[in-house]
Amino acid sequence: MNRNPQLNKHGELQHLLSTEGLPVSILLHILDTAESFAGVTEREVKKIPLLRGKSVFNLFFESSTRTRTTFEIAAKRLSADVINLNIAVSAQSKGETLLDTVNNLSAMHADMFVVRHSQSGAAHMIASHVQSEIHVINAGDGRHAHPTQALLDMFTIRRYKKDFHNLRVAIVGDILHSRVARSQIHALTTLGVPEVRVIAPKTLLPSKVERLGVHIYHDITQGLKEIDVIIMLRLQNERMLGASLPSTEEYFKYYGLTQEKLSLAKQDAIVMHPGPMNRGVEIDSAVADGKQSVILPQVTFGIAVRMAVMSILAGN
Amino acid sequence: MKIHIKNGRLVDPKNGVDTIGDLCIAAGKIASINSIPAGFQACRVIDATGLIVCPGLVDLSARLRKPGLEYKATLESELEAAAAGGVTSLACPPDTDPPLDEPGLVEMLKHRTKSLDQVHVYPVGALTQKLKGERLTEMAELRDAGCIAFSHADAPLVNLHVLMQAMQYASTFGFSVWLRPQEASLANNGVAHDGEIATRLGLPPIPVCAETIALSNIIYLAREAAVKVHLCRISSAEGVSLVRTAKQQGLPVTCDVSINHVHLSEMDIDFFNTNCHLVPPLRSLHDRHALSRGLIDGTIDAICSDHAPVDEDAKLLPFGQAEVGAMGLELLLSLTFKWATSMNIPLIEALNTVTLAPARILGIDAGHLTLDAPADICIFDPEEYWHVSAATIKSQGKNTPFLGRELPGRVKFTLTDGNIVYES
Numbered sequence: 045m046n047r048n049p050q051l052n053k054h055g056e057l058q059h060l061l062s063t064e065g066l067p068v069s070i071l072l073h074i075l076d077t078a079e080s081f082a083g084v085t086e087r088e089v090k091k092i093p094l095l096r097g098k099s100v101f102n103l104f105f106e107s108s109t110r111t112r113t114t115f116e117i118a119a120k121r122l123s124a125d126v127i128n129l130n131i132a133v134s135a136q137s138k139g140e141t142l143l144d145t146v147n148n149l150s151a152m153h154a155d156m157f158v159v160r161h162s163q164s165g166a167a168h169m170i171a172s173h174v175q176s177e178i179h180v181i182n183a184g185d186g187r188h189a190h191p192t193q194a195l196l197d198m199f200t201i202r203r204y205k206k207d208f209h210n211l212r213v214a215i216v217g218d219i220l221h222s223r224v225a226r227s228q229i230h231a232l233t234t235l236g237v238p239e240v241r242v243i244a245p246k247t248l249l250p251s252k253v254e255r256l257g258v259h260i261y262h263d264i265t266q267g268l269k270e271i272d273v274i275i276m277l278r279l280q281n282e283r284m285l286g287a288s289l290p291s292t293e294e295y296f297k298y299y300g301l302t303q304e305k306l307s308l309a310k311q312d313a314i315v316m317h318p319g320p321m322n323r324g325v326e327i328d329s330a331v332a333d334g335k336q337s338v339i340l341p342q343v344t345f346g347i348a349v350r351m352a353v354m355s356i357l358a359g360n
Numbered sequence: 361m362k363i364h365i366k367n368g369r370l371v372d373p374k375n376g377v378d379t380i381g382d383l384c385i386a387a388g389k390i391a392s393i394n395s396i397p398a399g400f401q402a403c404r405v406i407d408a409t410g411l412i413v414c415p416g417l418v419d420l421s422a423r424l425r426k427p428g429l430e431y432k433a434t435l436e437s438e439l440e441a442a443a444a445g446g447v448t449s450l451a452c453p454p455d456t457d458p459p460l461d462e463p464g465l466v467e468m469l470k471h472r473t474k475s476l477d478q479v480h481v482y483p484v485g486a487l488t489q490k491l492k493g494e495r496l497t498e499m500a501e502l503r504d505a506g507c508i509a510f511s512h513a514d515a516p517l518v519n520l521h522v523l524m525q526a527m528q529y530a531s532t533f534g535f536s537v538w539l540r541p542q543e544a545s546l547a548n549n550g551v552a553h554d555g556e557i558a559t560r561l562g563l564p565p566i567p568v569c570a571e572t573i574a575l576s577n578i579i580y581l582a583r584e585a586a587v588k589v590h591l592c593r594i595s596s597a598e599g600v601s602l603v604r605t606a607k608q609q610g611l612p613v614t615c616d617v618s619i620n621h622v623h624l625s626e627m628d629i630d631f632f633n634t635n636c637h638l639v640p641p642l643r644s645l646h647d648r649h650a651l652s653r654g655l656i657d658g659t660i661d662a663i664c665s666d667h668a669p670v671d672e673d674a675k676l677l678p679f680g681q682a683e684v685g686a687m688g689l690e691l692l693l694s695l696t697f698k699w700a701t702s703m704n705i706p707l708i709e710a711l712n713t714v715t716l717a718p719a720r721i722l723g724i725d726a727g728h729l730t731l732d733a734p735a736d737i738c739i740f741d742p743e744e745y746w747h748v749s750a751a752t753i754k755s756q757g758k759n760t761p762f763l764g765r766e767l768p769g770r771v772k773f774t775l776t777d778g779n780i781v782y783e784s
Contacts, residue, residue: 064560141676163678169634185562185678186562187563223562226562250565252555255556256559
């Protein structure tokens with residue numbers, strides 16, 4: 045087994061590729077650093093010069109609005125130069141390989157790559173081939189990982205619930221195809237959440253998911269009992285084509301979060317969603333916009349968390 | 361050329377021989393064992409003290425990438441690799457470009473390999489035209505051109521009616537049909553074993569039932585068609601038990617496993633190591649154990665290298681996009697030897713799985729050290745370790761999960777038809 049490819053030889057964060065295998069000290073360091081940045085976004089002058097003179101390349105091989113934009117804002121608030129590349133419509137379509145693209149951009153003196161790719165392991169592969177002074181942040185690779193999303197979710201949970209050690213968290217929906225769910229599970233278990241549940245029909249659960257340290261529920265009315273934090277996952281329309289589900293209507297009836305189902309959880313439970321939401325598919329509008337929803341604060345915190353990750357990487 | 365191999369440890373599964381002795385070779389054949397014929401004047405004496413002298417290896421699956429895929433490998437590079445690995449006979453699957461579905465292609469391949477005069481090459485013909493699973497190939501013509509069996513390589517054969525027809529047609533002529541069991545609709549574009557590692561890494565999974573469903577289909581169809589079937593590279597514990605039952609019922613099936621699957625499991629994928637992107641996928645530790653048990657009890661007859669040289673760029677991609685396969689011709693002996701040592705399996709039994717057993721599946725006179733048999737011989741040093749690296753591998757493909765490892769068992773000489781084709 046190789047050394048964790050995210051850590052340098054001093055055990056510090058070299059790349060952020062996954063929440064799996066990161067020590068709790070690093071996760072907490074990111075969350076604490078994000079706390080200090082959270083204030084910056086509310087100031088009149090929102091810039092701090094930590095990444096001045098550094099170039100951050102947003103390499104998005106798969107389309108994204110929210111993640112790419114929040115990374116861009118985060119980098120700009122740290123005074124970095126940001127270059128956005130929408131590779132889905134450029135070099136790759138001309139046949140250039142992923143590594144050639146990366147090597148060319150490295151030659152332009154990139155300091156940091158923020159990578160999103162449809163294939164699991166793409167960010168790992170890039171990280172293992174760039175020069176040692178370049179840092180790679182995984183902004184989502186296939187079904188594998190989306191660590192900054194998970195970290196901003198942890199930040200949100202800590203903001204509202206203070207302590208991880210007495211929580212029950214439920215993740216509801218398409219766990220099988222979700223990089224967000226995988227990263228959340230690793231982060232939650234590492235941070236000491238005693239009970240993490242996944243709630244989904246069997247067609248949307250990967251095999252041996254219990255080995256990740258979660259409890260499996262197929263019945264949402266059982267699964268939401270005593271729950272402090274509910275994380276709803278986006279259901280993609282292609283799941284209906286792939287024979288995973290019969291219809292969005294049936295899915296909503298049995299797994300969609302309504303006010304009625306929400307009332308089964310603890311009274312002060314919070315509702316989260318990584319976005320983009322399908323209203324009326326996995327979540328009812330009344331819940332999404334309701335007083336227990338923290339979905340918009342999640343987006344805001346995403347900026348501070350991404351600032352924290354970038355500044356910590358640049359410092360190592 | 362007359363060669364006298366002196367004082368080696370002769371290991372011959374066919375004749376149950378495992379003893380220190382001499383071997384004399386003349387006119388391409390084994391002229392004597394443990395005695396020197398009167399008036400024998402060796403042109404070359406090989407001192408095999410401390411070395412093991414065994415039949416040359418017979419590999420049931422080695423892609424030479426000819427025709428059409430020369431950017432991955434050439435006949436020259438791969439046959440040199442075979443010789444360096446102690447392999448003296450190999451069967452090459454039909455998944456070339458174009459596939460081996462026409463007599464002309466097979467004749468050319470036979471001619472080219474014969475002119476290189478290093479290793480015996482036995483093409484396996486395509487079962488259907490272009491490996492599309494629709495129309496049968498001219499099997500009898502292909503046999504006359506040199507094909508020893510017919511297979512569908514790793515191409516899906518979706519239509520079971522076509523498969524049954526192909527089996528019946530092959531059975532008409534007494535040909536063997538080689539199939540790697542995998543139900544394509546269940547594999548569903550997966551890239552890794554459906555288990556904990558695929559779940560952690562978010563890799564699209566291939567369930568074990570993709571293998572067992574296909575195996576059941578093949579076994580029932582083979583019974584119906586009364587055809588000799590060879591099952592290629594099974595990967596799962598459930599698969600082994602299906603084959604075991606089929607054999608107990610007296611079906612004429614044989615079976616092999618790739619050496620990679622004997623040693624490795626899904627765990628070796630580690631952080632997306634694309635050299636572990638194999639077909640079939642590396643499965644669980646439980647499956648790996650069952651494959652070893654299957655070899656020991658004879659359910660699995662043979663170990664193959666499943667040699668698949670891939671150019672470097674095709675592996676420098678995200679796991680799911682990286683081309684499948686690993687080179688293995690030069691590793692087969694060392695890895696089989698290592699397996700025998702670590703599992704406490706008598707060397708003679710382990711060597712059987714890479715010499716006599718595969719030769720019998722091919723139906724060729726090879727894989728043994730009998731008087732007057734063709735002098736296809738491998739001589740290796742069991743004590744010498746070697747480092748697997750791009751520099752030490754002769755195959756054009758440097759893709760193997762064993763890169764960087766130290767392996768026991770160094771080939772010192774390889775003889776094909778009494779000619780020294782490799783010497784280190």
